[in-house]
Every structure is written in structure tokens, then in C-alpha cells.
Amino acid sequence: MLNDIFIAPFVDMVEAPDFLMQVLWEGLVSGILYALIALGFVLIFRSSRIFNFAQGIMVVFAALTLVGLFAMGVPAWISVGLTLGVMFVLAVLIERVVLRPLVGQPDIILFMATIGITLFLIGFGETIFGGENKVMITEELGIPTGDTVLEPFGGLLILQHLDITVVIVATLLVLALLAFLNYTQMGRAIRALGDDHQAALSVGISLQTIWVLVWFIAGIIALVTGIAWGARAGVSFALEVIAYKALPVLMLGGLESITGAIVGGLMIGILEKLFEIYWGQPLLGGNTETWFAFVLALIVLLFRPQGLFGERIIERV
Amino acid sequence: MLYRTAGQFKTSYNADQALFPVKQDAFLLGIILILAWVVFPMTASEFTFQTLLIPILIYALAAMGLNILTGFAGQLSLGTGAFMGVGAYACYKMVTLFPWMNPIVAILLSGVFSAGIGVAFGIPSLRIKGFYLAIATLAAQFFLVWLFEKWSWLYNYNASGAIQVPNLEMFGVFVSGPQAASVTEYYIVLFVVSLLTMLCINLTRGNLGRTWKATRDMDIAAELIGINLMKSKLTAFAVSSYVVGVAGALYVFMWKGAAEPNVFDIPLSFQVLFIAIIGGLGSVMGNYLGAILIVGLPVVLNVVAGTQVFEMSTGSAILLAALIAAATFLFGVARNLWGMAAAIGFGAVTLIYGYAQLQGFRIESALIEHINVMIVGALIIFFLIIEPHGLNQLWRLIREKLIIWPFPH
Numbered sequence: 133m134l135n136d137i138f139i140a141p142f143v144d145m146v147e148a149p150d151f152l153m154q155v156l157w158e159g160l161v162s163g164i165l166y167a168l169i170a171l172g173f174v175l176i177f178r179s180s181r182i183f184n185f186a187q188g189i190m191v192v193f194a195a196l197t198l199v200g201l202f203a204m205g206v207p208a209w210i211s212v213g214l215t216l217g218v219m220f221v222l223a224v225l226i227e228r229v230v231l232r233p234l235v236g237q238p239d240i241i242l243f244m245a246t247i248g249i250t251l252f253l254i255g256f257g258e259t260i261f262g263g264e265n266k267v268m269i270t271e272e273l274g275i276p277t278g279d280t281v282l283e284p285f286g287g288l289l290i291l292q293h294l295d296i297t298v299v300i301v302a303t304l305l306v307l308a309l310l311a312f313l314n315y316t317q318m319g320r321a322i323r324a325l326g327d328d329h330q331a332a333l334s335v336g337i338s339l340q341t342i343w344v345l346v347w348f349i350a351g352i353i354a355l356v357t358g359i360a361w362g363a364r365a366g367v368s369f370a371l372e373v374i375a376y377k378a379l380p381v382l383m384l385g386g387l388e389s390i391t392g393a394i395v396g397g398l399m400i401g402i403l404e405k406l407f408e409i410y411w412g413q414p415l416l417g418g419n420t421e422t423w424f425a426f427v428l429a430l431i432v433l434l435f436r437p438q439g440l441f442g443e444r445i446i447e448r449v
Numbered sequence: 450m451l452y453r454t455a456g457q458f459k460t461s462y463n464a465d466q467a468l469f470p471v472k473q474d475a476f477l478l479g480i481i482l483i484l485a486w487v488v489f490p491m492t493a494s495e496f497t498f499q500t501l502l503i504p505i506l507i508y509a510l511a512a513m514g515l516n517i518l519t520g521f522a523g524q525l526s527l528g529t530g531a532f533m534g535v536g537a538y539a540c541y542k543m544v545t546l547f548p549w550m551n552p553i554v555a556i557l558l559s560g561v562f563s564a565g566i567g568v569a570f571g572i573p574s575l576r577i578k579g580f581y582l583a584i585a586t587l588a589a590q591f592f593l594v595w596l597f598e599k600w601s602w603l604y605n606y607n608a609s610g611a612i613q614v615p616n617l618e619m620f621g622v623f624v625s626g627p628q629a630a631s632v633t634e635y636y637i638v639l640f641v642v643s644l645l646t647m648l649c650i651n652l653t654r655g656n657l658g659r660t661w662k663a664t665r666d667m668d669i670a671a672e673l674i675g676i677n678l679m680k681s682k683l684t685a686f687a688v689s690s691y692v693v694g695v696a697g698a699l700y701v702f703m704w705k706g707a708a709e710p711n712v713f714d715i716p717l718s719f720q721v722l723f724i725a726i727i728g729g730l731g732s733v734m735g736n737y738l739g740a741i742l743i744v745g746l747p748v749v750l751n752v753v754a755g756t757q758v759f760e761m762s763t764g765s766a767i768l769l770a771a772l773i774a775a776a777t778f779l780f781g782v783a784r785n786l787w788g789m790a791a792a793i794g795f796g797a798v799t800l801i802y803g804y805a806q807l808q809g810f811r812i813e814s815a816l817i818e819h820i821n822v823m824i825v826g827a828l829i830i831f832f833l834i835i836e837p838h839g840l841n842q843l844w845r846l847i848r849e850k851l852i853i854w855p856f857p858h
Contacts, residue, residue: 183580233834239580240525241837244726247719248829255823259816376587376715383584417599426588433577433585445578447669 141410150289155409156402161295162377163401164302165357169378170385170393171309172350178326178388179346180231182242186249188375190351193253194219195358195367199269200261208272212355219351227343254369268362270294275363298360305356306394309349313390322346326388380425384432386442396440400425452851468650485639490632498631499704500748506635506642507699509740512724513649513733514692519722520730521653522685523665524574528586529721531593532690533697534713535563538603540698541612545605552617552624556641556702560694566593567690574682578668590715597710611709614702625702634703641699645692650733652688661685662731693721727832729839738840746828747821754817758803769799782854783847787835 145152169187176184197218201211230245270277276293283289313319324332325342333339361371381400385392404424412420438445452473459465469475493502515529540559543550570589574582597603604612616626623629624637652658660681663671672678701708720743728739753769761769773796780788802810812820836843 183583230830230834234837237833237837240519240726240730241833243580244723245830245833247723248826248833251826251829252823253826255819255821255826258819259823376591379584379587383581387580419595419598423588423591423595426584426591430573430585430588433581434573437577437581439581 136415137411140414144410150283153289155405157289157291157295159402159405160398161299161401162405163398164299164306165360165374165397166377166381166401167394167397168302168305168353168357169375170381170397171306171390172353173378173382174388174390174393175322175346176350177382179322179342180242181239182231182246183239183387184350185243185246185375186226186253187350187354187378188372189250189253189257189369190219190222190354191358191361191375192367192369192371193222193257194351194355195268195362195371196257196261196266198355198359199266199362199367202269202272208269212273215355216352219355220348223344223347223351226347227340231343232340250372254372257369264368266367268359268367270363273359275359294363301356302360305353310390318342318345377425380429383426383429383439386439388443389439389441392439392441400428403428451854452848454852468654490635493635495631498635501745503631503635503638503704505737505740505744506638507696507704508721508724508744509737510642510645510699511693511696511721512728512736512739513646514689514694514696515721516725516728516730516732516736517649517653517661517692518685518689519725520732521658521665522661522682522689523668524571524682524685525580525583526586526689527583527715527718527722528570528589528593529693530713530715530717531590532563532567532693533700533717533721534593534597534708534710535566535690536560536694536697537701537708537713538597538612539563539694540702541614542603544615544617548615552619552702553637553641556695556698559698560691563694563697564687564691567686567693568683571683571686571690574686575679587715590718594710594714597713609709611707612701613707614705617702627706638699638703641695645695646733649688649692653733657684657688665731723829727829727839729841732839732841734844735839735841738844742828742832742840743825747825750821750824751817753799754802754812754821755814757806758799759807770796779847782850783843784850785835785843787831791831 169191172187173184176182176187194215198211198215201214202208206214226249230249231242234242234245275297278293280291280293280296281288282291311319313323321332321337322342322345324335325337325339329339357374358367358371361374365371377400378397381393381396383396384400385394385396404421407424408418408421412418412424432440436442452471454471454473457470457472459470464470469478489497489502511529511533514532515526518524518526536559539562540555543555543559544552547555566589570586573585577585598610601610604610607613614626616628617624622633624633653661660671660676661684663674663676664678664681664685668678671681697713701712705712724736724739724743726739727742728735728737756765773792776792777789780786780792832840836846
């Protein structure tokens with residue numbers, strides 16, 4: 133038993149380094165997507181203290197809109213633009229209809245409101261686009277689909293072109309977001325709002341504009357993740373569950389931290405794949421990916437209650 | 450007028466702190482109890498039992514359990530569904546291992562198991578707070594549901610991986626399983642729910658309840674005045690998980706009849722959380738109001754959408770009109786214009802829909818389902834906006850205004 137837990141997995145890793153690399157690569161691909169979704173969460177949380185549960189359904193909704201528009205005969209790239217427009221309108225509506233009347237309410241009420249948004253979007257999406265599974269328009273968007281086979285250490289390493297594209301696009305998007313947050317006026321306003329609401333308001337930053345902006349950024353992220361995930365698994369409401377995967381990432385990295393979201397995402401993506409392949413499947417009957425990230429984050433949190441990179445929680449009476 | 454408190458004098462502190470300081474409250478409760486214990490069981494149809502009465506009671510109980518943890522002790526939990534599952538599986542194992550066991554005793558005992566697991570998952574709450582704790586409870590949610598799937602001992606190694614409720618007898622009457630009558634199931638649910646409601650009301654009004662509230666309002670301050678936080682938080686987890694576990698056992702044994710592990714997945718947790726929040730955190734009655742809204746509303750919408758509005762039976766037409774009129778009146782008393790507008794709007798939309806039906810307008814039933822989900826989501830946001838503190842608070846406002854109605858002050 134101890135051998136199975138502490139020795140055998142590592143022996144396996146050393147004996148088949150190509151397989152290990154394959155596992156690490158797949159972990160990296162999902163990790164970068166988790167990081168991307170977590171970034172959307174963090175931006176909204178920092179600027180409005182709203183724990184946005186609707187992120188998952190925004191992924192599905194964006195993907196559905198894209199596929200739906202294409203099915204109506206709109207050319208692929210124009211549908212991407214139109215979908216972005218839809219996500220912008222959605223951000224404005226959410227700010228107008230839901231957030232503005234609820235300003236200043238307890239956190240849990242706002243959290244609940246985002247679950248209300250989730251239900252509404254599920255119903256709305258199903259009403260308009262139907263509830264059945266759809267195929268993502270991968271080829272029409274010019275995303276390569278083949279694969280490259282490498283042979284490191286005389287082994288076999290298969291890299292899907294799709295995954296490579298996803299990693300490149302996601303990395304670029306993360307970098308672009310970081311540049312936006314650090315070097316533009318709007319981006320700095322978002323960060324200022326995250327640091328101190330009242331100070332930000334007093335220097336003339338508009339809360340409403342920033343909220344629309346962060347929800348729109350979350351919408352863009354949702355569209356990119358929706359395309360990436362939809363290309364692998366098809367577009368359906370089951371995609372919503374990947375948003376749950378971003379939650380332990382937030383816990384691990386800290387709810388307010390942008391660095392935390394990126395590091396946490398990569399860590400969880402890679403570690404959960406490793407655990408599933410080397411410990412989960414042989415010892416626990418598999419499918420451990422549903423809970424491993426949460427338990428890992430829970431353990432980390434016992435030692436650092438604010439996550440790895442979160443703001444230190446200082447409490448006063 | 451309707452709620453006159455004139456002439457009801459309190460001459461002692463005890464009288465002032467009584468459960469029903471106003472006579473009309475006790476009177477109203479009396480009417481509700483007569484309705485629940487006598488009128489409903491005699492008049493309800495099979496459909497009403499299975500889609501309204503039994504689920505509303507069970508969901509209200511589950512929400513009450515969650516409310517103790519989140520509303521009274523301030524620890525946000527997203528793992529309710531999994532704890533309901535623990536109760537259900539514990540009950541299943543008990544009745545299959547010990548077939549001689551009285552079903553009600555088994556249901557009440559099954560809560561003990563979920564309480565134990567609840568305490569185990571509550572230990573991190575001593576260090577982790579707020580949303581971090583909420584996500585930590587998701588660890589319980591996902592881990593436990595995974596365990597229900599993989600640990601075949603829990604479902605007696607049967608091939609389907611689901612638990613099937615056997616026929617259970619008590620005093621020669623089938624109380625659970627395929628052969629049980631809905632009325633019997635209803636009475637058992639009502640008995641258990643009433644029992645636990647009394648327990649919860651008394652716990653939350655007593656010493657333990659006050660330590661919970663102090664912990665919720667500010668845990669460091671509570672610690673400074675001498676409250677043992679560990680004891681306070683862990684008892685909240687234990688009592689809450691106990692109630693939730695019993696609700697889970699009732700859910701499978703008295704309502705669903707069979708359950709797969711994914712029944713206890715995250716949507717169930719959220720549904721219960723909705724009920725607790727829409728009903729009002731930190732209240733007992735709110736859970737019932739929330740359950741009536743969240744469980745009852747989709748059924749009402751479905752029935753309205755599925756029938757020919759202008760060919761409804763006179764009884765249902767009067768009932769619908771009376772409901773709309775009552776809602777409009779109560780919102781009007783509370784000076785809640787949005788609420789009034791919504792109630793009248795619902796009536797108007799129903800009429801327009803009925804007229805459209807006469808013109809040959811039809812909606813497919815699949816589409817009705819989708820629109821239903823959309824409406825429920827919109828209503829949740831709507832109720833949060835008109836009264837963020839829940840239906841319980843809304844009722845409190847209405848009650849205060851009713852005391853002086855029809856005068857404005």
C-alpha cells in the first residue's frame with residue numbers, strides 16, 4: 133500500500149518520461165484555461181466584491197451565440213465580432229438591471245443575484261438556441277486541427293495543434309490583459325477601484341463604467357474559453373462545470389490576486405492531471421478531477437487562510 | 450385594522466418575549482396548522498401531494514438546516530446537497546441492514562451521520578472565513594458525491610449504482626416505497642418537519658442560538674465576550690447538517706423513491722440556498738415562504754402555460770384571481786410598487802396568453818420548460834431587488850403596516 137502511494141508512481145514517472153511529458157502538457161493546457169477563467173472572476177471580485185458565479189454560464193452563452201449566429205448564415209469572423217457585441221450588451225444590462233439596484237447589499241445577496249443571472253441565461257440560451265449539443269465551428273475560424281508527434285527520449289509525445297493554439301492565444305490574452313491593467317488609464321482605474329472604492333470614487337473614477345468594463349472583459353474571456361473548450365468537447369450546458377474548476381484556483385491563489393489566478397490555474401491544471409493519472413486511476417477508481425483541486429486548495433488554505441497571493445486578512449473589533 | 454394590537458398589554462418581560470406576543474400571530478398559525486394537518490390531506494390530489502405539498506415541506510426543512518448554518522451562525526455553505534445525500538445513504542444503509550427498524554426512527558437517526566460528517570468538514574471554518582469557506586464547502590460537495598458513486602458498499606453493490614427505496618411497513622401500513630400512499634408519506638413528512646421546526650425555533654431562541662448570532666455578527670467580538678468560537682461554529686455545523694441530513698432522507702424515502710448520486714449534485718445545493726436566501730437568512734418562517742415560492746412557482750407556471758386559460762375550471766380561475774388579488778393587496782399595504790406591478794402584470798400576461806391561445810397560438814412543452822427556467826432566474830433577481838432581506842422581512846413589513854391599515858401612519 134505505502135509502495136503504491138509513495139514509490140510506484142514516481143518510478144512510473146521516471147521510467148516513462150515521454151508519458152509524463154504528455155500528462156504535464158495536457159495539465160498545462162487545461163491549467164491555462166482555468167487561469168483565464170479565474171482572471172475573469174478576480175477582475176470582477178476586485179472591482180465590485182461580487183463573487184461572480186455566472187462566469188461559467190457566460191462561457192456557454194458566448195459559445196452558443198457564436199455557433200447560433202454562424203448557423204444563421206453569418207460568416208465566421210463576423211459572428212465573432214457580433215458575439216462580442218452581444219457580450220457587451222449583456223455586461224451593460226447586468227450592470228443596469230441587476231447590480232445597480234443591489235449596490236451596497238451584503239456579499240451573499242450579490243452572489244445570489246449572480247446565480248439568478250446564471251439561471252436566467254440558461255433559460256434564455258435554451259429558449260433561443262435550443263438545449264441540444266452543438267459542434268464548435270473550429271475549422272471555419274481557421275483553428276488548426278491536426279497534431280504533431282514528437283519523440284523525446286525515444287518515446288511518443290502527441291501535441292494537438294488545437295491545444296497549441298489554445299496555449300498561445302490564452303497566453304497572449306493573459307499578457308494583453310496584464311498590459312491593459314498596468315499601462316492604460318482604464319486598466320489602472322480598475323486596479324484603483326480594487327484597492328479602495330472610496331478613494332477611487334473621489335478621484336473621479338466612474339464605478340458604473342468600470343463595472344460594465346470588467347463584465348465585458350469577463351465576457352471576452354468567456355468567449356475565448358468557450359471556443360477553446362467547445363472545440364474539444366462540443367458546445368452544451370455541461371461546459372458550465374469548467375467554471376467550478378476556477379473556484380479552487382481562486383482559493384489557492386487568493387481572491388484578489390491576478391498573479392494568484394495565473395499561478396494557481398497552472399498549478400491546479402498540472403497537479404490534478406498528475407494526481408488523476410498516477411494516484412487517482414490506479415488507487416481510487418478514477419474521476420478524481422472533480423474534487424482533487426478543491427481538497428488541495430482546502431489544505432493550502434489551512435496554512436494560509438487568504439490563499440497563496442491574497443491580501444492578508446487583518447481583522448479588528 | 451386586520452391586525453389590531455390595541456388592548457393586548459404586556460405586564461412582564463416574559464410576556465413581552467413570548468413566541469407570539471400578538472394574539473393574531475398565534476391565530477394565523479392555528480389556521481395554517483389546521484390547513485396542513487386536516488384540510489390539505491383531505492382535499493389534495495395525488496398530483497398536488499407529489500409536486501407541491503411533500504416537496505415544499507422537504508425543501509423547507511433542508512433550507513431550515515442551511516439557514517441555521519448560514520443565517521444564524523454566518524458560515525456560508527455550498528455543500529447542502531451532499532449532506533442531504535449523506536442522510537439519504539445513511540438511511541438506506543440502516544433500513545437495508547436492519548429491516549426491523551422503525552422507518553421514522555431510521556430517518557431521524559440518519560441525520561446523526563450527516564451531522565458527524567458536517568462537523569468534520571466544519572473544522573476548517575475555524576480558520577477559513579467568508580467566500581474562502583464557501584468554496585471550501587464545495588470540496589465536501591464534490592468529494593462526497595464522488596464517494597457516493599465509487600463506494601459500492603453504500604448502494605449495496607447493485608448494478609445501477611442508484612439506491613432504491615424498499616417497501617417499508619409501520620404498524621401494518623406501508624409508509625415508504627412504491628406501495629405507500631401519498632397521504633401516509635405526507636403525514637410522516639409533516640410530522641418530522643413539524644418536530645424539527647419546533648426544535649429549531651427553540652434552539653435559535655435559546656442560549657445556543659444567541660451564541661450563533663454573536664458569532665455571525667462578528668466572531669472576534671464574540672470571542673472577546675467569552676463565547677467559545679469552536680463550540681459555537683461546530684455546534685452550528687452539527688445541528689445544521691443533522692437537519693439537512695434528515696431532509697435528505699425524507700427527500701429520497703418519502704418523495705423521490707430512488708436516487709442516483711448526481712441527484713445530490715450542486716444544483717440541489719443551490720436550490721436549497723435559493724430558498725434560504727429568498728425566504729430570508731436568519732429566520733425560520735422564511736424557509737417555508739421561500740420553499741413555497743421556489744418549488745411552487747414553476748408548478749404554477751407550468752399549469753398556467755399548459756392549460757387553456759379561458760377554459761379553466763371555475764375553481765382554479767377563482768383561486769388564481771384570488772392569489773393575484775391577495776398579492777396585489779399585500780404589496781399595496783407594504784407600499785411596494787414594483788411588487789404590485791409584478792402581481793398585476795402576471796395577471797395581465799395570463800389574460801393576453803389566454804387570448805393568444807384563442808387565436809391558435811401554441812408553445813411547445815419543451816420551450817415552456819426553458820422559459821420557466823428563465824422566469825425563475827428573473828424572479829430571483831427581482832425578489833432580491835425588491836427585498837434583499839427576503840420574504841420573511843417582506844412579511845414583517847406587511848404585518849407592521851397591517852396593524853395600522855388603512856391609515857398610512
